[in-house]
Amino acid sequence: MNYKVFDQQDFQAVSQIIGDAERVLYKENINEDYSHDELGGTECYPDMVVRAISTEEVSAVMKYAYENNIPLTPRGSGTGLVGGAVPINKGIVMDLSLMNHFLDLDEENLTVTVEPGVLLMELSKYVEEHDLFYPPDPGEKTATIGGNINTNAGGMRAVKYGVTRDYVRGLEIVLPNGNVVSFGGKVVKNSSGYSMKDLIVGSEGTLGIITKATLKLLPLPRKAISLLIPFPSLEQAIRTVPLIIKSKTIPTAIEFMQRQTIMDAEEFLGKKFPDNQADSYLLLKFDGNSTEEIEASYDKVAKICLEQGAIDILISDTDERNDSIWKARGAFLEAIKASTTYMDEIDVVVPRNKVSEIVEFSHKLQEQVGVRIKSFGHAGDGNLHAYVLKDDLSEEEWEKRLALAMDEMYKKAKELKGQVSGEHGIGFAKKPYLKESLDSEILDIMKGIKLAFDPKNILNPGKVCQ
Amino acid sequence: MNYKVFDQQDFQAVSQIIGDAERVLYKENINEDYSHDELGGTECYPDMVVRAISTEEVSAVMKYAYENNIPLTPRGSGTGLVGGAVPINKGIVMDLSLMNHFLDLDEENLTVTVEPGVLLMELSKYVEEHDLFYPPDPGEKTATIGGNINTNAGGMRAVKYGVTRDYVRGLEIVLPNGNVVSFGGKVVKNSSGYSMKDLIVGSEGTLGIITKATLKLLPLPRKAISLLIPFPSLEQAIRTVPLIIKSKTIPTAIEFMQRQTIMDAEEFLGKKFPDNQADSYLLLKFDGNSTEEIEASYDKVAKICLEQGAIDILISDTDERNDSIWKARGAFLEAIKASTTYMDEIDVVVPRNKVSEIVEFSHKLQEQVGVRIKSFGHAGDGNLHAYVLKDDLSEEEWEKRLALAMDEMYKKAKELKGQVSGEHGIGFAKKPYLKESLDSEILDIMKGIKLAFDPKNILNPGKVCQ
Numbered sequence: 056m057n058y059k060v061f062d063q064q065d066f067q068a069v070s071q072i073i074g075d076a077e078r079v080l081y082k083e084n085i086n087e088d089y090s091h092d093e094l095g096g097t098e099c100y101p102d103m104v105v106r107a108i109s110t111e112e113v114s115a116v117m118k119y120a121y122e123n124n125i126p127l128t129p130r131g132s133g134t135g136l137v138g139g140a141v142p143i144n145k146g147i148v149m150d151l152s153l154m155n156h157f158l159d160l161d162e163e164n165l166t167v168t169v170e171p172g173v174l175l176m177e178l179s180k181y182v183e184e185h186d187l188f189y190p191p192d193p194g195e196k197t198a199t200i201g202g203n204i205n206t207n208a209g210g211m212r213a214v215k216y217g218v219t220r221d222y223v224r225g226l227e228i229v230l231p232n233g234n235v236v237s238f239g240g241k242v243v244k245n246s247s248g249y250s251m252k253d254l255i256v257g258s259e260g261t262l263g264i265i266t267k268a269t270l271k272l273l274p275l276p277r278k279a280i281s282l283l284i285p286f287p288s289l290e291q292a293i294r295t296v297p298l299i300i301k302s303k304t305i306p307t308a309i310e311f312m313q314r315q316t317i318m319d320a321e322e323f324l325g326k327k328f329p330d331n332q333a334d335s336y337l338l339l340k341f342d343g344n345s346t347e348e349i350e351a352s353y354d355k356v357a358k359i360c361l362e363q364g365a366i367d368i369l370i371s372d373t374d375e376r377n378d379s380i381w382k383a384r385g386a387f388l389e390a391i392k393a394s395t396t397y398m399d400e401i402d403v404v405v406p407r408n409k410v411s412e413i414v415e416f417s418h419k420l421q422e423q424v425g426v427r428i429k430s431f432g433h434a435g436d437g438n439l440h441a442y443v444l445k446d447d448l449s450e451e452e453w454e455k456r457l458a459l460a461m462d463e464m465y466k467k468a469k470e471l472k473g474q475v476s477g478e479h480g481i482g483f484a485k486k487p488y489l490k491e492s493l494d495s496e497i498l499d500i501m502k503g504i505k506l507a508f509d510p511k512n513i514l515n516p517g518k519v520c521q
Numbered sequence: 522m523n524y525k526v527f528d529q530q531d532f533q534a535v536s537q538i539i540g541d542a543e544r545v546l547y548k549e550n551i552n553e554d555y556s557h558d559e560l561g562g563t564e565c566y567p568d569m570v571v572r573a574i575s576t577e578e579v580s581a582v583m584k585y586a587y588e589n590n591i592p593l594t595p596r597g598s599g600t601g602l603v604g605g606a607v608p609i610n611k612g613i614v615m616d617l618s619l620m621n622h623f624l625d626l627d628e629e630n631l632t633v634t635v636e637p638g639v640l641l642m643e644l645s646k647y648v649e650e651h652d653l654f655y656p657p658d659p660g661e662k663t664a665t666i667g668g669n670i671n672t673n674a675g676g677m678r679a680v681k682y683g684v685t686r687d688y689v690r691g692l693e694i695v696l697p698n699g700n701v702v703s704f705g706g707k708v709v710k711n712s713s714g715y716s717m718k719d720l721i722v723g724s725e726g727t728l729g730i731i732t733k734a735t736l737k738l739l740p741l742p743r744k745a746i747s748l749l750i751p752f753p754s755l756e757q758a759i760r761t762v763p764l765i766i767k768s769k770t771i772p773t774a775i776e777f778m779q780r781q782t783i784m785d786a787e788e789f790l791g792k793k794f795p796d797n798q799a800d801s802y803l804l805l806k807f808d809g810n811s812t813e814e815i816e817a818s819y820d821k822v823a824k825i826c827l828e829q830g831a832i833d834i835l836i837s838d839t840d841e842r843n844d845s846i847w848k849a850r851g852a853f854l855e856a857i858k859a860s861t862t863y864m865d866e867i868d869v870v871v872p873r874n875k876v877s878e879i880v881e882f883s884h885k886l887q888e889q890v891g892v893r894i895k896s897f898g899h900a901g902d903g904n905l906h907a908y909v910l911k912d913d914l915s916e917e918e919w920e921k922r923l924a925l926a927m928d929e930m931y932k933k934a935k936e937l938k939g940q941v942s943g944e945h946g947i948g949f950a951k952k953p954y955l956k957e958s959l960d961s962e963i964l965d966i967m968k969g970i971k972l973a974f975d976p977k978n979i980l981n982p983g984k985v986c987q
Contacts, residue, residue, distance in 0.1 A: 162767050163763035163767055163874035164872045164874055165766060187769075208712075213710055214709075217687065218709075218710055220719070234962055236962060237960075242903055243679060243680075243870070243873060243902035243903055244673075244679055244684055244870050244902055244903070244944050245723075245870060245940050246673045246675075246723050246942045246943060246946045247940040247942045248959065249720055249724055249728075249967050250673070250686070250719055250723050251963060251966070251967075253716055253719035253720070253722075254719070254720060256719075257711075257714075273771070274771065297630075300631060303652065303653075303740030303741075305739070305740065344817070345814070345817070402712075404709070405708065406630045406708060407630055407709060408627075408629035437708055437709055438710050472706050472707065472708075473708060474708050477708070477710035480712045489713055489714055493713075493714065494703075496696065496702060498714075500717070501714055502973075503972065503974075507966050507968075507972070507973060508966055508969075519715070520714055520715070
């Protein structure tokens with residue numbers, strides 16, 4: 056595609072639409088943050104940044120971009136890991152983080168309607184104050200809900216409660232031509248044509264810009280208990296997971312972690328974790344409305360863990376202890392990042408009875424390729440987060456080893472009937488792996504879908520299937 | 522589109538692919554059933570019927586149809602209500618009801634993989650024998666799972682458990698060109714490109730033919746208790762529903778029904794319902810793992826109902842009594858059908874706090890238009906099933922009054938921010954109402970999506986958005 060070269064005139068035209076000099080940035084005034092996301096592997100400065108505050112602004116700027124053939128890339132708080140919000144064709148970045156208002160809390164329909172820039176941590180706090188519950192719980196709490204919807208983020212409670220998709224009821228989006236449309240609503244069921252809502256969820260800002268989202272809520276469970284379960288080896292820990300599932304008790308979350316990750320997190324947070332003596336841990340959460348109900352579930356699971364060689368069962372039943380454990384868990388990514396010079400990530404998802412196989416594979420791969428690979432993740436839903444660390448490798452050596460490690464990991468995931476991404480998305484960085492994992496015909500259909508929404512390929516071009 | 526006129530040569534070519542004369546039907550040998558679905562408002566005979574028994578057969582016949590420009594319409598057990606499986610452009614009907622095998626029950630991943638022709642009642646029985654649970658529970662138990670996926674059927678347990686979409690993990694489909702592709706799998710999370718799986722769910726056989734489905738299961742709840750709650754008026758019954766939801770207790774199901782519907786069902790089944798004295802009823806179900814857990818929930822709800830004027834609370838806690846109540850509920854559609862000469866249906870869904878408004882509207886409409894309108898449905902999820910009855914109206918008068926009633930009902934649903942269909946789909950019969958309810962741009966995007974899958978418009982043409 057040949058895009059128009061963005062010039063001073065374009066800047067003035069878009070600035071006029073916005074009418075507030077504080078919310079437009081041009082060339083050298085653009086903060087470095089806008090050139091990359093959280094991992095930073097994909098880098099490119101936009102020509103202009105617009106910090107929109109309303110659907111009308113998003114629509115008007117999008118329309119200008121469309122009419123003038125200028126690429127536009129939407130962005131939340133930039134916590135993505137695959138370059139999805141990086142403007143690789145330059146043009147305009149539409150920063151939606153100021154559109155962060157709660158529009159409606161509907162207790163009769165159990166929905167909340169928000170703007171896309173509301174942060175995950177604000178959302179959960181807001182609804183919990185009303186004794187309600189938004190179950191998706193990705194580790195990165197400073198992500199926006201718009202970003203979460205765009206990657207179909209899953210998070211830790213997916214074992215019991217499912218992923219973001221399951222909680223999106225309705226969306227307002229700005230189409231690539233600038234027109235505003237809505238899908239779904241507060242309705243619980245919908246079978247009225249192809250599910251546009253489900254196409255937008257997980258489309259990484261390539262089909263439309265989300266300007267409003269109506270989300271399903273649940274009553275807030277009254278109690279939560281976490282179990283931290285030390286195991287002598289990771290293999291023993293992870294191999295216990297399918298047995299837990301098979302026992303027909305579904306915990307809210309089943310995470311796995313290794314000692315080194317815990318110690319990195321302790322250092323990063325300057326806080327002690329309840330235990331760091333064992334090689335590996337399962338961290339389980341149970342929630343419900345009564346202590347009895349929860350105890351009945353976890354008694355059964357604790358027994359299975361002990362049978363499988365668990366060293367102990369550490370029960371955490373106060374808010375304070377729960378908080379300290381889950382805060383540490385939330386800091387794993389940052390802690391690993393702080394422990395090395397640079398890293399890249401793998402977010403494969405495999406059937407949950409194959410998690411141990413892919414983790415063991417990643418361990419062997421470390422020696423084989425000669426890089427450190429740190430992993431933790433959602434054992435209960437088969438979603439492994441593995442980080443390949445550069446440490447003090449030369450650039451050349453790093454590139455070589457990283458490519459090798461990535462290739463091997465994705466090949467293994469495919470062999471186990473897994474998928475390229477569980478929740479981080481494809482963005483720019485994972486395109487080659489998506490291409491390899493999918494039937495070429497499916498990729499062509501995806502391109503056809505992109506075309507149906509965006510015939511000029513103007514919205515977040517060069518991402519996902521392109 | 523100009524399709525090839527199906528001739529004797531085509532019949533021979535397709536018969537040769539199948540190689541079993543018992544599984545191909547031609548012209549005058551085609552059973553009348555294949556010319557319509559359950560409601561019968563849309564009628565057209567195909568030129569040929571193929572009863573496939575394998576993905577390979579589906580693929581080969583589809584390829585032949587594609588290459589020769591012959592329309593092909595997939596069909597399950599024909600229990601649809603909107604003409605989705607009627608071959609309105611003639612050509613081939615692909616009957617998938619013989620593809621009815623259970624392929625894999627995976628207790629470590631809590632999934633079951635089935636062929637599309639498995640009936641809903643077979644599916645639930647099969648998994649329950651393994652102490653597992655497939656939550657979607659549409660009234661029509663002789664529907665195939667393929668049909669349920671194609672309409673994103675919801676059913677009675679959607680209040681607590683969600684709809685079919687939420688339980689589809691992976692699909693194998695035959696594309697309109699005959700190629701076989703798979704999406705998803707046993708993985709719990711997936712963020713690997715646009716969600717093809719979610720596009721196929723609810724696409725009513727227009728984008729691909731489902732030949733295999735991997736479904737998510739849950740542990741089977743150990744106890745279920747139903748409450749039948751008589752009210753002096755429908756208004757009182759239905760207005761209680763948002764209060765139940767607001768109380769933060771989520772029953773498994775909340776259905777509403779009126780005395781006349783119950784009496785029709787009693788006559789149809791030749792069996793007494795536990796009560797038929799009151800004007801209207803709410804029927805609630807609660808499930809869980811212990812009697813205490815369930816009792817705590819329903820105590821609260823029973824209290825709310827009594828405060829709102831309920832006459833009594835009839836508790837049904839034996840399998841036998843539960844069965845008799847829910848069997849009657851399952852027979853409502855058939856019973857209403859048996860009570861008149863002909864009928865048409867409305868499946869609107871509105872936010873659940875608007876159900877009383879749309880039901881009251883439909884009551885007033887009866888007098889206004891001069892037709893009987895019977896309704897029952899899923900009060901808990903806002904999905905109203907309303908049936909307009911012909912009784913002894915002349916054909917001309919019926920057409921006129923039906924059109925008027927339909928128009929008014931869909932207009933009202935739109936006003937309440939509802940959608941055209943909650944779970945029956947659009948098929949052929951509801952296309953004008955979908956067109957009216959959606960932004961024309963969305964309809965164009967849907968057409969673009971159809972084109973990306975089916976450039977020759979050969980698979981179930983003339984349905985949904987066309």
